[in-house]
Amino acid sequence: MLPKAPESAVPGKNTTVLSIPGSSDRFSTSALMERLPSRWPKPVWHAPWKNYRVISGHLGWVRSIAFDPGNEWFCTGSADRTIKIWDLASGTLKLTLTGHIEQVRGLAVSQRHTYLFSAGDDKQVKCWDLEQNKVIRSYHGHLSGVYCLALHPTIDVLLTGGRDSVCRVWDIRTKAHVSALTGHDNTVCSVFARPTDPQVVTGSHDTTIKFWDLVAGKTMCTLTHHKKSVRAMALHPKEKSFASASADNIKKWSLPKGEFLHNMLSQQKTILNAMAVNEDGVLATAGDNGSMWFWDWKSGHNFQQEQTIVQPGSLESEACIYALSYDNSGSRLVTCEADKTIKMWKEDLTATPETHPVNFKPPKDIRRY
């Protein structure tokens, strides 16, 4: 997908802000700067999100979350070494799974089988059978804590990334370690998989994002645009683009080639732990200081800023969000926090563009980071 030159060209002026990578070399920066504000897409109005439920039940930080493909329940992994399965509609606890020895850092529910995959700081990657509620497979091979977990959408392959700076590819059925995607210099803290090339995208604490060729086990592309570690990435469900979040800013990229599209228009100025985007184009990012900002995907405009309130009995410093995810419909957002609660958010349907107007100012200049 390459952005095309706009149709309306002012005669005599080179207006191409949008680049075919080769062509933009011709145009000076000043030309780009002139045109940027008017070219910038206007943000779509989204209803503000509000917290409607707080679920407490975990005994430690809630570190990870995954949703059931049927949208009935969701599971959360916590620093108290358990995985709890909650009913989505009512928020009640359905099941607690124990087996990990350390914090459960990554969770994924398989779309095609009744399996739940969990990964923890104890180097264990476990496959739980949800019919029997027990561990049926264990994937052994990580040398250190496993921080992130992703399932391939079409192939029965599991991808895990951890502190040994390697993303490991596992065959689910045979528990075999297929390949280790080496190349990062520091912990791999985020990973996602796609059906087409690049099939695996990883973000790491060494501030780079790498695209991997799964067949060859080699890097296809390395993106070094970030200055701080890339702790969260979010793949747009419909578009061929993804966003990556780091403490300096959030960047949006196009997909098969990994071209940099733009930064989000504000800076959250905190370590971003989690990010998620839904089909309506609402991107939610959550930070280490408990701040959660909502962005419009298309324009990069931040339309809402929220701060979590710790549950009574917690310290103020425990306002920190570790994971967040939309449910399969995209209408509910669930955040996992350091004050041991799970908060559920939904759009405030009473709001209208009049009550919550969008105050958007297109960026006047390119902020080069």
Place this chain on the structure above:
Amino acid sequence: MGTLREILPSPKTSSSTFYDHSSDPWFKERYGGEPAEAAAGKLAGPAKPVPPYGKRTGFVPRRPEDFGDGGAFPEILLAQYPLGMGRRDDKGGSKILALTVDAQGSVAFDAVVKQGENAKKIVYSKHSDIVPKIATADSEAVEDEEYDKEVEETKERTVAALQKIVNVRLSAAQPKNVPTHDSESKFIKYKPSQQSAAFNSGAKERIIRMSEMASDPLDPPKFKHKRVPRASGSPPVPVMHSPPRPVTVKDQQDWKIPPCISNWKNPKGYTIPLDKRLAADGRGLQEVQINDNFAKLSEALYVAEQKAREAVQMRSKVQRELMLKEKERKEQELRALAQKARMERSGAPPPSTGMPVGGGRERERERVDDGDADMDLEQPREQRRETREEREARIERDRIREERRRERERERRLEAKEAAGTHKKSKLTRDRDRDVGEKVALGMAHTGAKTGEVMYDQRLFNQDKGMDSGFGADDQYNLYSKGLFTAQSSMSSLYRPKKDGDSEVYGGDADEQLDKVMKTERFKPDKAFTGAPERAGKRDRPVEFDKQEEADPFGLDQFLTEVKKGKKAVDKIGGGGTMKASGGSSRDDYEGGGSGRSRINFERGGR
């Protein structure tokens, strides 16, 4: 002489003993082309003949033909590669990249980055890769069908590749195809290319038997698995962000963390000034907020105390008043009683007070006196009616009264002293503290004489016991067997001997013990004095010795009697010896005396 050939017998084998290279494919390759080339007239005959040594000045061999059949020319100082050998084209290739230009004519500056491994990868190196772009609406449209096809195709490709890898890994782990040991050997039919009578004895084919060499199962592994160093990672990629901003002074100051100075541990024993010790304490930073309730509590306590005091005061006041009232009432009662008693006693107006009730409190006495005074006022009125008998009775009564008063005074005094705590002069204690002289004066000392008992001196009794009765202790006061005064209260802590107390003390039969003691031979001497008359009994007078005739020291009386015996001068030496310890008079029969030594008994010889 003919040729050797004629002389010698003809060879048995065929003439073509030597290998015919003409049909050898290798030779054909190498040299076979020569005639063809020569026919083509590639070169002018054999190549230019190499100039001979000494005539090579100016000769520069550049092409392989210049070398002819030989090798490099040492005297020509030029890099020569005869037969193309020795050229280092491939190894350590040039580090210089050629400048390339792309289709538009712009120089490809990222060729540097896209070398080697990176050639197959996407590398971003231009400024445009940082510039924000906006995706247009077109880009969002995804061609579904094509996309699905692509997905499918990718999936299959990937699955196949991954399966291969997995299979390799799995089979390595679980070797299903362990090569079965074919003990049977295989036979191979081999048809060599050279076929003539010379080789293989004319046979066209050979059959080769291939069998596995017998390997020793206990053989150690032949190969050592060496660690291969990891191939270096992909070449570096340009960094697409600005270098980190330098830290401002304010930022640095903000992030300054003071060293930790523990209040508890100091393992290296550093001496740290006090202000540094307290600096990290954080005491000054805290604002101590005192709860309001403390003030409230103290106020409440104060108020409560005040109230309590008031209440106590009130109570005591009330009580005091009540007491006073009680006393008043009692007094009134007493007065009434007294009045009544007086009336009863005298019938006529009573002159003075009756018996006071209770102990003498001074106040009451006063009141009594007041009563007396009151009564005394009434006295002169009633004196007219008094008769003589009544006067006598009155005098009698007065006397009794006086006595009683004195008694009461005494008792009051005693009680006061008791209350003071020092003297307890009850009847019982009174006599305990008396001195004997006082007792005698009082007539309390009842000696035995009063009852008619005769007091004997105890020394008169038990005379024969004497020494046998044993020596008593020094401080034993056994002169009197009983005390002087018989009047001893039973309370006094006198020793009351029991009837059989002796037997308890002396164990078993006391009389037996006593006899044993009395009849002991312990203090009778084993032998009596020599010269004293033997007597069995005890001595009651001093020992009397028989008078012993003292031997004449000079032996004059023996002089004459023993002269006849004759003497020797030597004899005198032995005799008259004083080996006896005794000097002076000797006691011949005294045995066991003198020195303890065995004495040499010298006989007195001689005159």
